Amino acid sequence: MKFRKADPLVEDLRRVLPLDRIRVAPLERSLMGRDASIFEGGQAGPVCFPIDTGEVQGCVDTARRHGRAVVPRGAGTGLAGGAVPLEEPVVVVTTKMNRLLSVDADSRVAWVQPGMINLDLSRATAPYGLHFAPDPSSQQVCSLGGNVGTNAGGPHCLAHGVTSAHVLAVEVVLMSGEAVVLGDPDGWAPGMDLRGAYVGSEGMMGITTAIAVRLTPDPPAVQTLLLAFDSVDAAAQTVSAVIADGIVPAAIEMMDNNIIRAVEAYVGAGFPTDAAAVVIVEVDGLPGGVAEEADRVVELATARGASVRRAVDEQERALLWKGRKSAFGAIARIKPNYYLHDTVVPRTRLAEVMNRVYEIVEEHDLQVMNVFHAGDGNLHPMLLFDRREPGIMPRVHAAGAAIIEASLAVGGVLSGEHGIGMEKRDFMPLMFSEADLDAQARLRRAFDPGGMANPSKVLPTGASCADVNALDKVPDGVWG
């Protein structure tokens, strides 16, 4: 659809936002048609860039009067298609709401706007010796509002918990246009935990307009270890052994040989390219416990055949993490496209499921690299491919489905941190019964009775009849 100046929806949006913050040109709308997932072909309606809560309310009110759905969008780094607009909704982009509103260093609380970049917050609070613990791999570009939307994780969520554990309160604009604060920046509001119910709702309950985050004190001591193994099994067993020993490190990350070699060629972090797997373990806290736990981890790892490298200074530690966090850049050298999966399995079943992943990939004649949050059992197999190769996409999707099934078969879950969005919507019945899905639909309806917020995501059609523009299936062309 082409928007003319006289389009009544656009005319009305211009009453609440200045001209330069409503974009209707085909190019700008098509830019908002996708996120960082493999979905293509989303269709944005007018794209709005509000700068405060009042303007967001104006956008929502206007969309409602025109019977149009609203899709909130942060930095667009989501991997599950959660921010991909379907059927020309009003897209509300929060990137211009990127201010740090306040910091209370004594109480360790900061109020931020949703468009603030994750890493910018930790940079801003560094002078107080505080940081925001969730650190998704995209933390240099992803927004805190998006972190709330997906309940984002990251390597350092093992000991300190994912985003929900670090959000004290959220200001939300509901689809009625009302702004409401859920939770309390002090830490507790009487009643049900509406804050917790909202975090991770993937834009389907309202639009986040401000967030009170809990800040975490920087640890006085840190030790980072690189453990190299001859087999994936030994690496996975070491992860289980560490947890079983009563140690919860700040992070436990695993990388398999394929990704080790890709990363070494790319950044030269000094990872042993002949290892079947490396595990990065970081322990932090007070010096006594850190020393004791690091020694114990080394003991458990060497008993399983590991060779160990300890980062001797901050520079070496940063290099090891650079190796870990460069994984996604490194693979671009091998194949132009990748499909990053995200499932969680019980930590004790890691080795078994990884072996199954290798089998699946071989059955479908694909390449895989594994770099993931092993301490949480959060797998991230990356399927590499070139979408120009004829007939490749059905194989990629078939392998993806088999990985999901293998994870669920051992008591795992569909997603650990990326969310369901469109990507896994139709897999939800594999994990949840009809009654389970209906309960989730009820929760969503309590927040958004008309189903106007980011419709047709997360819940398979049939779980809720209320979605406007509800789609029986993902529209043609959206699957990339």
Place this chain on the structure above:
Amino acid sequence: MRAPAGVRDFDPADMTIRVGAGTPVAELDAALAEAGQRANLPLTPGATVGGVLAVGRDDLHALGRGRLRDALLEAVFVADDGQVVTAGGPTVKNVSGFDLCRAMVGSLGTLGLVGEVILRTWPRPPVQQWLAGPCDPRELRRRLYWPSSILWDGQTAWIHLEGHASDVESEADLAQSLGCEPTEGPPTLPPHRVPVGALEAGGFSGRYLVQIGTGSAFVSEPIPVPTPDRAVVALHERLKAEFDPRGRLNPGRDPLAAT
């Protein structure tokens, strides 16, 4: 109605435990202690796992150990129409669908009858120590790295330290330099819980105890609590209407009014 009791499934290496909601918290704690673990549930005498989750009060050590609301990974409950519903999932990390478990914590059983839960567990640290003294609780929070509890009654601060022996020792030395002395344990809690903001509003003359960093304060006499925002009340009403349209689940109880 009483929920089933007993530990169903516990593999210490997964750090999760599946228990019947009717399991006494003391029994849960004993089972976990055998594996050197614990859960972040308050060990209220006589209370059950389902009960403390429904009430939603944090353990006194929530500042360092984490909040009760984050302890619940999966809840199996009977809905108002008799259907069995599973909310959440069994793994320590999970964003599959909406986070219904969070809404169950503090809901006083008004959304469903919880029968079984999976909880996240944590290692039990080797050493712990309570100290108390006429110290500034903000100063204690600023100077100590990771105290598990700071309580404040307006004159005396109580702090709880736990972890490895040498760390607890050095942190206790620091606390002593700030005016605290070792003590047996925390003071008894006044009976009524209020949001700390209600206490800070002033005009209260009874005994109180603030649980620093959790938003909760405990008072000897009930005090007026600020009326929740109209939109917050409306969300509670709509949740109740969605989950219990006929008003069968714990009728007459309002989670917003609970203390």
